[in-house]
Amino acid sequence: MTGAKRAGIYIDGFNLYRRALEQRPECRWLDVRRLCELLLPDFEVVHVRYFTAYVKFVEGEDPASPARQRAYLRALATVPGVSLHFGTFRSDRRWMAVSPLELQADGSPRTVRVRKIEEKGSDVSLAAHLVCDAMSGSVDAVFVLSNDSDFVDALRLARERADVEIGLISPTAAPARSLLALAPDHVRHVRAASMLAAQLPERIVDAHGTVTRPKRWVVRSTEAPPEAGLRAR
Incomplete structure (x- = not known):
């Protein structure tokens, strides 16, 4: 997009899941880059960094949850401009x-x-990448998709030291007060309609073969979450 400000997006995967996707299985096959482009039509989305961790089977939870998460992350890795970053x-x-x-x-x-x-590890990694990207001059604005107040300092430093605009993409209707107290230049909200409009193709071919949308994510269900056991802070 000629003349548009360049935006870097930093997604807290577990927070997005717990706040916006846990009760909406039909939205979970989410193309996060497309979602960001829909929410930020006046920006050029330079990159989307997605921070998460491979989940393990937890006693008492759905044993298929890790496989569904891996299918999704494999599909997400095929989207141009999206990079995956893993904690533990x-x-x-x-x-x-x-x-x-x-x-x-x-x-x-x-x-x-x-x-x-x-x-x-994911929170620290997200904050570090955000500040480094802002200082590098590769973006004009940085957006955090999370409701976690741990990112307040990273956003503040990006604005004060790199002179970039800061934005919040909230996965909840009521963003954390500490994040709003920064007076971000831009605030957006993740809504079901936008997520439904930003779904990945049902079948995706990558270097390892074909990956398909999990059947339990097609309609609403009572399945255990793919990132089971973790609660957003």
């Missing part, structure tokens, strides 16, 4: 204090063993 998916057993707090006879908190599921 962890499932650990830990002892933690009960809530509300209960004290034992010796005065120490009573604890229970819990399963803690988390994704590590």
